[in-house]
Amino acid sequence: MDYLPKNRAAFLDRDGVICEENHYISKPSQFRLLPKVGDAIRLLNEKGFKVVVITNQSGVARGYFTEKDLEQVHKKMKDDLCEKGAELDAIYFCPHHPDGKIDVYRGDCGYRKPKPSMLELAAAKLNLDLKQSFMIGDKLDDIIAGTKAGCKTILVLTGCGKSELNKARGKRN
Numbered sequence: 001m002d003y004l005p006k007n008r009a010a011f012l013d014r015d016g017v018i019c020e021e022n023h024y025i026s027k028p029s030q031f032r033l034l035p036k037v038g039d040a041i042r043l044l045n046e047k048g049f050k051v052v053v054i055t056n057q058s059g060v061a062r063g064y065f066t067e068k069d070l071e072q073v074h075k076k077m078k079d080d081l082c083e084k085g086a087e088l089d090a091i092y093f094c095p096h097h098p099d100g101k102i103d104v105y106r107g108d109c110g111y112r113k114p115k116p117s118m119l120e121l122a123a124a125k126l127n128l129d130l131k132q133s134f135m136i137g138d139k140l141d142d143i144i145a146g147t148k149a150g151c152k153t154i155l156v157l158t159g160c161g162k163s164e165l166n167k168a169r170g171k172r173n
Contacts, residue, residue: 006051006125006126006127006129006132007048007050007126007127007128007129007169008048008050008129008132008133009049009051009052009089009100009122009123009128009130009133009134009138010041010047010049010050010052010134010136011045011052011053011054011119011122011133011134011135011146011151012041012051012052012053012062012114012135012136012137013053013055013136013137013138013139013142014049014052014053014055014077015055015138015159015162016135016137016138016139016156016159016160017034017037017136017138017142017156018033018034018037018077018157019031019034019055019077020032020033020060021032021069021157021158021159021160023030024059024062024065025059025073026059026064026069026073027065027069027072027073027123028072028075028076028107030072030073030162031073031076031077031080033077033080033081033084034158037081037086038080038082038083038084038085038086039086039146040085040086041081041084041087041088042084042086043109043166044086044088048125050089050090050171051086051087051088051089051098051123052076052088052089052092052122052126052128052130053074053088053090053091053092053093054092054095054113054118054119054122054128054135054142054145055091055092055094056093056094056097056112056113056141057070057082057093057094057095057099058094058095058096058097058100058112058141060096060105061095061096061097061099061100061101061102061103061105061106061152062063062099062101063100063101063102064109067095067145070093074091089124089126090122090125092116092118092121092122094109094111094113094118094134095109096109096111096112096126097112097126100145102169113139113141113142113144113145113148114140114141114142114144114145114148115145115148116145116146116148116149117148118145119135119146120132120149121147121153123149126148130149130150131150131151131152133151133152134146134152134153134154135147135149135150135152135153135154136153136154136156137153137154137155137156138155138156138157138158138160138161138164138170139160139161139164140155140164140167140168143155149158155168
């Protein structure tokens with residue numbers, strides 16, 4: 001039986017990593033790429049990495065926006081990246097939250113970070129080697145999910161990164 005070699009991936013959180021942190025982005029006009037993100041993703045593409053967005057989107061469960069609204073925001077993200085010569089291989093999101101107002105999305109599902117399930121699902125679908133992959137995020141939940149999945153992890157200092165680093169170090173903000 002032939003086995004395809006596994007791919008490396010860069011898993012990226014969305015808010016605070018790819019785009020400005022803007023408290024529950026619900027429409028495309030609120031989405032703004034962070035500077036140099038397009039260049040960074042294009043470089044990852046050129047180096048042969050699969051680039052996969054892994055994002056919790058509890059705004060759906062909270063009733064702030066719908067999955068259709070989220071789809072439009074993600075289309076804007078892909079279009080903005082395309083203008084920079086960068087592309088995503090996949091987007092995985094968890095719309096659930098234990099405190100959700102929308103019944104169908106209320107609960108603690110198996111995919112919400114810090115659980116590693118979204119990364120594991122992407123690995124199965126995209127033939128990824130998690131040990132040769134990176135999870136890049138601005139929150140400790142991103143780092144925990146990456147670690148649990150067996151990835152190398154990078155905490156960026158954009159978005160919530162500085163306050164999360166201080167929290168990890170036991171400092172007050």
